[in-house]
Amino acid sequence: MATExxxxxxxxxYKSLRMLPDKEMHQIIDKIEQLTQDPTPDAKVKKQLKxxxxxxxxxxxxxxxIFYTFEQPYISILALRRRSDDTYDEDLDVEFLGGxxxxxxxxxxxxxxxxxxxxxxxxxxxxxxxxxxxxTVALLEQLHIPQTYHARLLPITTEPDLLDCPGVPxxxxxxxxxxxxxxxxxxxxxxxxxxxxxxxxxxxxxxGELLGFLLKLSPEQEKYVSWGMKxxxxxxxxxxxxxxxxxxxxxxxxxxVEQMRQKGRDEFCILFTTYTNALxxxxxxxxxxLLGEDIAFVExxxxxxxTAQLLAxxxxxxxxxxxxxxxxxxxxxIKQVELxxxxxxxxxxxxxxxxxxxDYLEQEINQVIVARQLTTLEEYQxxxxxxxxxxxxxxxxxxxxxxxxxxxxxxxxxxLETWQQARVKAAELVMxxxxxxxxxxxxxxxxxxxxPSALRLLTSLCDQPHRIFVTADANQSIYGSGFNWSDVxxxxxxxxxxxxxxxxxxxxxxxxxxxxSYLANGVxxxxxxxxxxxNSGPQPGVRVINNGGEEVQFLARFLxxxxxxxxxxxxxxxxxxxxxxxxxxxxxxxxxxxxxxTFMAGNELDLTRAxxxxxxxxxxxxxxxxxxALAGFTGSGWFASVPKNYTEDEREEFLAIDRRxxxxxxxxxxxxxxxxxxxxxxxxxxxxxDPTYWNLGN
Numbered sequence: 001m002a003t004e005x006x007x008x009x010x011x012x013x014y015k016s017l018r019m020l021p022d023k024e025m026h027q028i029i030d031k032i033e034q035l036t037q038d039p040t041p042d043a044k045v046k047k048q049l050k051x052x053x054x055x056x057x058x059x060x061x062x063x064x065x066i067f068y069t070f071e072q073p074y075i076s077i078l079a080l081r082r083r084s085d086d087t088y089d090e091d092l093d094v095e096f097l098g099g100x101x102x103x104x105x106x107x108x109x110x111x112x113x114x115x116x117x118x119x120x121x122x123x124x125x126x127x128x129x130x131x132x133x134x135x136t137v138a139l140l141e142q143l144h145i146p147q148t149y150h151a152r153l154l155p156i157t158t159e160p161d162l163l164d165c166p167g168v169p170x171x172x173x174x175x176x177x178x179x180x181x182x183x184x185x186x187x188x189x190x191x192x193x194x195x196x197x198x199x200x201x202x203x204x205x206x207x208g209e210l211l212g213f214l215l216k217l218s219p220e221q222e223k224y225v226s227w228g229m230k231x232x233x234x235x236x237x238x239x240x241x242x243x244x245x246x247x248x249x250x251x252x253x254x255x256x257v258e259q260m261r262q263k264g265r266d267e268f269c270i271l272f273t274t275y276t277n278a279l280x281x282x283x284x285x286x287x288x289x290l291l292g293e294d295i296a297f298v299e300x301x302x303x304x305x306x307t308a309q310l311l312a313x314x315x316x317x318x319x320x321x322x323x324x325x326x327x328x329x330x331x332x333x334i335k336q337v338e339l340x341x342x343x344x345x346x347x348x349x350x351x352x353x354x355x356x357x358x359d360y361l362e363q364e365i366n367q368v369i370v371a372r373q374l375t376t377l378e379e380y381q382x383x384x385x386x387x388x389x390x391x392x393x394x395x396x397x398x399x400x401x402x403x404x405x406x407x408x409x410x411x412x413x414x415x416l417e418t419w420q421q422a423r424v425k426a427a428e429l430v431m432x433x434x435x436x437x438x439x440x441x442x443x444x445x446x447x448x449x450x451x452p453s454a455l456r457l458l459t460s461l462c463d464q465p466h467r468i469f470v471t472a473d474a475n476q477s478i479y480g481s482g483f484n485w486s487d488v489x490x491x492x493x494x495x496x497x498x499x500x501x502x503x504x505x506x507x508x509x510x511x512x513x514x515x516x517s518y519l520a521n522g523v524x525x526x527x528x529x530x531x532x533x534x535n536s537g538p539q540p541g542v543r544v545i546n547n548g549g550e551e552v553q554f555l556a557r558f559l560x561x562x563x564x565x566x567x568x569x570x571x572x573x574x575x576x577x578x579x580x581x582x583x584x585x586x587x588x589x590x591x592x593x594x595x596x597x598t599f600m601a602g603n604e605l606d607l608t609r610a611x612x613x614x615x616x617x618x619x620x621x622x623x624x625x626x627x628x629a630l631a632g633f634t635g636s637g638w639f640a641s642v643p644k645n646y647t648e649d650e651r652e653e654f655l656a657i658d659r660r661x662x663x664x665x666x667x668x669x670x671x672x673x674x675x676x677x678x679x680x681x682x683x684x685x686x687x688x689x690d691p692t693y694w695n696l697g698n
Contacts, residue, residue: 005036005070008193008216009077012183013066016080017202019143019179024062025203031061032077032199039070067185074216079188117538117695120561120672128158131180143179145172163569164560166596169610170571177567190535192216192505197289214286215247220503225251228497229259234459234468236494240531241515241667242506242624245471249445250286252469256441257294268440272300273458275446275622299439303454304419306437306461310426313435321416327358329414333407334361339399349399352392356400360390360650365404370420371453373427377401390649423453430460441467446622448472470494502531506624509533511673514540514693515666519659539695540666540673548634551676552586555629556593559612562627562672570596574613574625575632576665582632587614617665628669630662631676633686658685 017025041048041057049056056078058065067078133139135153145153149168153176156162162177194213196202205213217225221244228235239245253272260268274283284300291298301309311318321329334353339346353361368388374380380401381394392400411417417425429435442462447455447470462468504512512533545551559573566572575590575597577583583599590597596611600619607613613625662685666673677686689696 004073005039005075006073007032007036007075007077007196007199009196009213010079010188010191010193012079012178012188012191013077014194014202014205014213015175015178018205019175021142024064027061028064028066028080029199029202031059031066032202035059035068035070035075036199039068039075074193076193079183079185081182117541120558120565128160129181130158131156131162133180135176139179143172143175145175160560160564163563163567165569166594167610169608170569171608173569173571173610177569181567183567197292201289214250214289215244217247217251218244218503218505220501221248222251224248224499224501226255227499229255229466231466231497233465233497234470234494235466236470236472236498237501238472238498239501240473240504240512241664242504242512243501244503244505245473245501246445246622248501249443249469249471250283250290252443253287253298254290254294256443256467256469257291257297260297260440265440268297269438270298270441270443271306271439271458271461272298272443273303273306273445273450274300275302275449277302277305279622303423303450303458307419307423307426307454307457310429310435310437310457311422313437314429316425318417318422319415320422321411321414321418323362326418327362329410330358330362330365330403330407333403333410334358337403337406339402341395341398345395348395349402352396352399353403356390357650359654361400361403364388364400365407366418366420367451369401369404370418370424371451373424373453373456387653389653420451420453423457427453427457427460430457437461438463440464442469444468444470446471446473449621504531504533505535506670507533507667507673508535508537508671510537510539510693511666511669514673514690515663517690517693518666518688519663520688535671537671539693540669540675541695541697542675542677542689543697544679545634545676546679548585548589551631551634552589552593554676555586555631556590556595558629558674559590559595559627562674566626566671568626569610570612571610572626573629574615574620574623574627574668575629576615576617576620576668577630577632578617578661579632580616582634583614583616586632587612590614617661620668621664624668624670626670627672628665629674629676630665631674633676633681633683634678655684 017028020028035046039057040046046057046059048054049058052069055069055071056067057069058067060066063082065081065083067081069076069078135156137150137154140147140150140153149172152165152168153162153172156165159177159181162180163173165173193216195216196213201213224237225248237245237248249272253270256270260270272283272287274280280300280302284295287298287300288295308318339349341349356364364385368374368383368385369380372383374383377398381397385392411421426435430437439462441464442458444450444455444458450458459465459468507515512531516531543554545554555575559575560570563570563572575583575586577586580599580601587597587599590612597614598606598609598611599614600606600609601616605615605619605623607623615623617630666675675689681687
C-alpha cells in the first residue's frame with residue numbers, strides 16, 4: 001500500500017509562488033504533486049542536501065529550486081528560489097542560509113533574527129537599504145499589483161520607503177519586498193506551517209478564492225482533536241493565548257463529521273460557534289478547506305445570531321437596550337424602587353444600594369440573576385456568586401432583587417430587553433418545545449466570554465452531551481467575573497474530560513511571560529500551568545510619556561522603526577487603546593505625523609486595510625499582530641484613575657476585569673510589544689511592570 005503524504009507550506013513559499021507567471025506556477029505545482037507521490041531523493045531532480053543534519057532537500061523545476069523537508073506523513077515546503085547554477089546545491093550562499101549551520105536544529109530560534117530595542121529606539125534612522133533593481137510597470141504587472149497603486153510605487157528606491165509606502169495594501173508591499181529581498185532560510189524555518197488540503201488550492205489562493213490556509217496541528221494539539229469523543233459527557237479544552245485552541249476546535253468539527261459518517265449518517269448538522277461576527281467568515285472558509293463538500297453539514301454562527309433566529313422563529317421581535325441607556329434606567333430604578341420590610345430594614349437596604357455603583361449592580365443583575373435564570377428571591381439568596389468580591393448578606397440581596405424586579409418592569413414598559421433576557425427567553429422556548437432547532441454536535445470556541453445565559457442556550461440545542469466540545473481560557477475573560485460550569489447546565493459536567501494546551505505558538509517567550517507577570521493580580525484561573533514557547537525575542541518595553549503630544553511623536557517613531565526591524569510593512573502594527581475616543585484621537589494624530597492609521601470599531605474590522613490598525617482592547621480579542629503598542633491611557637477615564645465612589649471590593653473586582661483586558665491586548669503581540677504609560681498616572685492598571693520581565697528604558 002502506497003504511503004499517503006500530506007503537504008504543509010511556509011508563508012515564504014506561497015508568497016514566492018504568487019510572484020511567478022502562470023506557466024511557471026503550474027510547473028511548480030506539478031513538482032509538488034510529484035513530491036506527494038514520493039519525496040525521497042533520486043540524486044537528479046530530487047536531492048538531499050547537507051544542511052539540517054541531512055533533512056533539507058530540494059527538487060528542481062527549470063531554473064527554480066523548491067526546498068523541503070519530509071517526515072511521514074508530512075512534506076514541509078519551505079522556500080522557492082530561482083537558481084540556474086547546478087553547483088548551487090552543494091554551496092548554498094550565505095544570504096540564503098542566513099547563518100544556517102549544517103547541523104542547525106530547526107526547533108531552535110536564532111537570536112540573530114530577533115528585534116533589537118536599541119535599533120528600534122535609535123535617535124537616528126539607519127541607512128536606507130537600496131532596492132537591488134528598480135520598480136517597473138512590467139514588474140508590478142508580473143506581480144499582479146493593481147494599476148491603482150503603480151504611481152505610488154514606481155518612484156521608490158529604498159526598502160524602508162517601500163515598507164512605509166502609504167495608501168498601498170500591506171499584501172502588495174510585502175510581495176514587492178519579498179521579490180527584492182529573499183528571506184534567509186533560518187527565518188523561514190521559524191514561520192508556522194500551513195496545511196494544504198489540495199495542492200491545487202495554491203491556484204485558488206492566488207486567484208483570490210481563498211483568504212488563507214489552515215494551520216497544521218502540532219502533536220500536542222492533534223491528540224485533543226478526537227480526545228474524549230467516546231466518553232459520556234462534554235469535553236473542555238483549556239489553554240492560554242496562542243496555544244491554538246480555536247484551531248483544535250476547527251479540526252474537532254472534522255472529527256465529528258467523520259464520526260457521523262462512520263455511523264452511516266448522511267443527514268446531520270454540527271454547530272460551530274465563534275466569539276464575534278468578524279470571525280464567522282474566516283471560520284467558514286477554513287472549515288471549507290478542511291471539510292470540502294462536507295461543509296454542508298456545518299453551521300457557523302455566534303450565540304447571539306442563534307438567539308435572534310430562535311426568537312424570530314417564535315414570531316418575537318426584540319428591541320435591545322444598549323449599556324449606556326441601561327445604566328441610566330437602572331439609576332432610575334434604584335431611586336424609584338419600593339423596598340420591603342420595616343423602616344429600619346428599608347434604611348439598611350438603601351444604604352446597601354448606595355454603597356454599590358451602578359456598574360456593579362448592572363453586572364450583578366445581568367450576570368448573576370438573569371444569566372443564571374434565577375427566578376425567585378430564594379434562588380438568588382442561595383446562589384453562589386462565583387468571582388464576585390463584594391459580599392452581600394441576605395438583606396442586601398433582597399435590596400438587589402427588588403431593584404432587579406423594578407428594572408425588569410421598566411424595561412417591559414418600554415418594550416426593551418437586554419441580550420441576557422433575550423437569550424433566557426430563547427432557551428425557555430427551546431425547553432418548552434415552542435421552537436425547533438437541534439444540532440447533532442456543538443463546538444463552542446472561547447467559552448470564557450459567553451455568559452451562562454448564552455452557554456445554557458447553546459447546550460440546550462444538543463441532546464448528546466458527549467458531542468459538546470468547549471474551549472476556554474478564564475484569564476482571557478474580559479467581561480464577567482467567572483462562573484461554575486454546573487451553574488450553567490447539568491449537561492456541562494467535565495469531570496475526567498478536561499485538559500490543557502501548554503505550548504504558545506503566537507507570542508515570544510518574553511512577551512508571554514511578561515504578560516503573565518502583569519496579570520498576576522487579575523487571574524480567574526489560578527491553576528499552575530507550566531507553559532512552553534516556540535519563539536523568543538526581546539523583552540517587551542514600557543515607556544513613560546509626559547503628555548498626549550509626546551506619546552504621538554513617540555509612536556510615530558516607534559511603529560515604522562519596529563516594522564523595519566522585523567522586515568514587515570507598517571500594516572503589521574496595531575495600537576490598542578482603552579476607549580474608542582482615545583483610539584480615534586490617536587489615529588487622527590498619527591496621520592498628522594505621516595503615519596497611515598485607521599481607527600476600527602469592533603463591527604468595522606478590516607485587517608486587509610493598509611497602515612496601522614487602531615482598535616480598542618476589547619475589539620482586539622481573537623486577533624494577532626506582529627507589532628503591538630498599548631497606548632492612549634492619558635485622560636481615559638477608568639484607566640487613568642479609579643472612581644472614588646467605588647468600594648474597595650468593587651474596585652478590586654473591576655480592576656481585575658480591566659487587568660485581564662490589558663492582558664488580552666498584550667498577548668495579541670507576536671514579536672514586539674510596547675506599553676506607553678502617562679507619567680502622572682495613579683491607576684494600578686498602569687503599574688506592576690516587573691523589570692525582570694519588562695524593558696523599562698532609562
